[in-house]
Amino acid sequence: MMTPLVLGLVCGIGAFIIGIAVMTAIQRSSAKSKAKTIIEEAQKEADMLMQEKLLKAREEELHIKAEADKAANQRMAKVQQNEARLKQREIQLNQQQGDIARKRNENETFKANLDAQAAVLESQRVELDKLTRTAQDTLEHISGLSAEEAKEKLIDSLRDEAKTAAQSYINDIMDEAKLTANKEAKRIVVQSIQRVATETAIENSVTVFHIDSDEIKGRIIGREGRNIRALEAATGIEIIVDDTPEAIVLSGFDPVRREIARLALHQLVADGRIHPARIEEVVSKVRHQIEEEIIETGKRTAIDLGIHGLHPDLIRLVGKMKYRSSYGQNLLQHSRETANLCAIMASELGLNPKKARRAGLLHDIGKVPDEEPELPHALLGMKLAEKYKEKPEICNAIGAHHDEIEQQSLLAPIVQVCDAISGARPGARREIVEAYIKRLNDLEQLALSYPGVIKTYAIQAGRELRVIVGADKIDDAETEKLSAEIAKRIQTGMTYPGQVKITVIRETRSVSFAK
Known part of the structure; x- marks a missing residue:
């Protein structure tokens, strides 16, 4: 019984070994096939x-x-x-x-x-x-005779004959000129004057502002006079409110300031709001309007006279003449009259009337500069004309019309003569007014020469000088000293009637805005 069992076991083991060998062979064959496939794909x-x-x-x-x-x-x-x-x-x-x-x-x-x-x-x-x-x-x-001897005799003969004829001709011309020069000069001057008809404008130092009712006077004065003080400080003009019905008097020697004060009052009364802040605002606007009007006046004057190509600054100076006077004669009116006289006289003498009219209009621009240098107005006007590229003969005519420099062209004596004609007409000038205005201007310039002074106003016909100083530049103690120094200089250096009151004003302002 053991033998079949052993035999079966041996057979099973053999079959297992054979199976393993077969599986191994199959796996090897499959691996080789896969490897070959991979190699072929690669x-x-x-x-x-x-x-x-x-x-x-x-x-x-x-x-x-x-x-x-x-x-x-x-x-x-x-x-x-x-x-x-x-x-x-x-x-x-x-x-x-x-x-x-x-x-x-x-x-x-x-x-x-x-x-x-x-x-x-x-x-x-x-x-x-x-x-x-x-x-x-x-x-x-x-x-x-030789050829040279004959030539010399002929030349001598011709020279003597030419001298005799020329001397006779010169004598005839001189005799005729002496007989007719005085008559012809008078004819030209009279004809030039007759062809220019210009009204004489006498500047004064007072402007009357008309109001509708006397109730407005109280509003202009303001509480405790604050409105009228603010208006006087802003314009430099004395405001006289008296018993004159429906009228307020504006007094001051500077026509520009008076016009600014008049227009400012007109706008304030028409608007109805009169208080210090509003007064300063309106005066500032009116001052700007006056500046624009000055430029427009200069342009209109140049157009009326047919003068083209003037520099804008010269046009502005011509416009400023409207608010200046020379010995009581309106400076712009005088310059226009002189320009027309120069053109007429230049035409009579066969010269260029356009150049003569230009020189006549500009001959007194030295009286209205933005600054006041120590120069005669003729020389200052010449320098201004040279600065703004005017032609040399026009510059010379401006500078020589009072004989400060030598006359270099025929325009110069024409401008000089026409300036004298315009100023010498009966009633054209009034020296008293000019002296008065010069004295007030000298008062203001004297006070402005001190450091720390911002504005100066000569009011009450020169009897009072108001000096406004910067609060950050001068303290209270120095204001008293400044007032005394100005008074001393006026006493020693100026001639004036009566007495002059010097008022130094120092004020501090604090401004804020609510937004």
Whole structure:
């Protein structure tokens, strides 16, 4: 019984070993098959990569070749263009050489002709010299004088005859001029005056502002006089509110300030809001309006007189003349009259009337400068005209109309004479007013010369001088000292009637805005 069992066991073990061997063989066969498959796939992939690389290399090779061909074609085209240009240039040079050669031949032919003509002329000149010498010898033999002696006698005779005729002509002209010069000069001057009819405007120092009712006077004065004080401080004009019905008097020597005060009062009364802040605002606006009106007046004056091309600053100075006077005569009116007289007189004398009118209008611009340098107004006006590129003869006429410099053109005496004609007419000027205005102006300028002084106003016909100083520049103690110094200078350096009250005002303001 053991033998079949052992035999079966042995058989089972043998079958198991055989199964394992068979499985191992099968696995080996499968592994080899898979390895072969992997190797074949790798080979195929390598072949595909190789082909792709070759294709890319070929594409790059074709691209490089195309770029090289393109560059070569471009270079070839440039070379062909250069060759064509060179050929064209060569043709042009050949044509130029041909032209030069042809012109050279023409010049040589012309030179040969000139040489031939010169030879003929030379032979004719030699023949003429021979004939001239023969004729001269014949004349010398007949007259018994040499050629030089005959020439000298003829020249002496002609010179004496010319001197006699010229002297006689000069004497006749001088006699005629002496007889007619005085008469002709009077005729020109009288005719010039008759052709200019200008009204005389006498400036004064008072403007009357009319109001509808006396109730407005109280509003203008304000509580404890604060409104009228603010208006006087802002304009520099004395406001006189008295018992005169429906009228307020504005007193001041400066016409510009009076006009600013009048217009400001008009706007304040029309608006109804009268208080210090509003007063300062309105005065500032009116001052700007007056400046615009000055420019417009200058432009209108230049247009009326037919004067073109004036510098804007000169136009502004002409406009400022409206608010200035010279010995009581309105300066703008005087300048317009002088310009018209100059044009008429220049026309009578055969000169340019436009230049004369221009010089006449500008001759007194030195009286209205923005600054007050220590120069006569004629020289200052000349410097202003030179600064704004006026012509030299016009500048000289401005500077020489009071003989401060030498007259260099005929315009200068014309302007001088016409200025005298305009100013010397009966009633044209009033020296008292001019002296009064000059004294008030000197008062203000004296106070302005001190450091720390902001504004100065001469009011009450020069009996009071108000001086406004900066609160940050002068303290209270220094204001008293400043008032005393100004009073001392006025006493020692000026002539004035009565007494002058000096009021120094120092105020501090604090302004804030509620938003």
